[in-house]
Amino acid sequence: MSGTVSTSGTIALDWEARFAAGTTPWERGAVHPALAAWLAAGTLSPGRILVPGAGRGAEPLALARAGFAVSVVDVAPRSVAFQREALAGTAAEVVEADLFAYAPAAPFDAIYDQTCLCALPPATWSRYAARLAGWLRPGGVLAVLFMQSGKHDGPPFHCAEPAMRALFAAPAWAWPDTPAPPIPHPAGFTELPVLLRRI
Template structure:
């Protein structure tokens, strides 16, 4: 059993059926039905150069499809089969070429290593066990090209239990700092009500990387 804050936790959330049931029961409360406003603002303000993007824990694909609609070549992965199916249906409906596949993020194909310009994070980090977070950072590092960037919207809260598991901004920065330079990690002005004041937008680049031009 995994532990967190001295408590013993069920490991059911480590299996795809845990997340599949949330979609089947329509209790996927992390799904806000649209791209995160922080990503919309970031894309508008920064106007980054489009590139190949991996979306971890893509869910129904709202964030992935937003980037795809702005010229990014997007692959989204999720644990839940029905989330992947719904994301594919939305991509077809919107006539976008984004791809969606069912995968455990810790068991991604080796041929994806070092092949992405961007990795996008939104409510995946808080869904994995805190003990898995160093492995998560390794996954991001493996996916990115040497010049790649990690763009993450982190839900930083201190409530016990999970998922969603809590985290502190300082802990996030410390976790990534061995392999990444922290370009920014700032509170977002616009968020959904249940996360207002608790979300932070990160832009990290691999250490030693030559920055991509926005």
């Protein structure tokens, strides 16, 4: 497939083509149960939150309705158009940009990563993790769903827990004492929900 090679090495138009073709097996069509649980429990509390690679997810609107100041970034124009329409009437900001070039004006209190990390080539993960760390204020939270796809020729790329612990390691990141159980994904995978704290 032809496309524009982004600074991340991903092909931007590939994602746009998937949306255009409706080949989007990652979409749940509803708010992710892990996010719903975090919101219900108050473990994620309102503040400035970034949703990178938001696609056509329902989560940015759910976060805006829950009182968060939401920023959305995606490289695919169809995703951006979807989120602009979904978030119309809220104070949310929707930015069309490559995550590897995105430079927010101020740090965030939280980031919600749902099937974004696993959509990126593993060769870019350390750069992406450094960007996530830079976008968060000290003490901020990265709410992430580590995809357990078992696929090394993704996306979605397998985010094995030992590799994630090495990627999001001290002194920049703190892991919870008790890991939450994996959550089934409609595409047949599971996802490991983790709340990481930026030190």
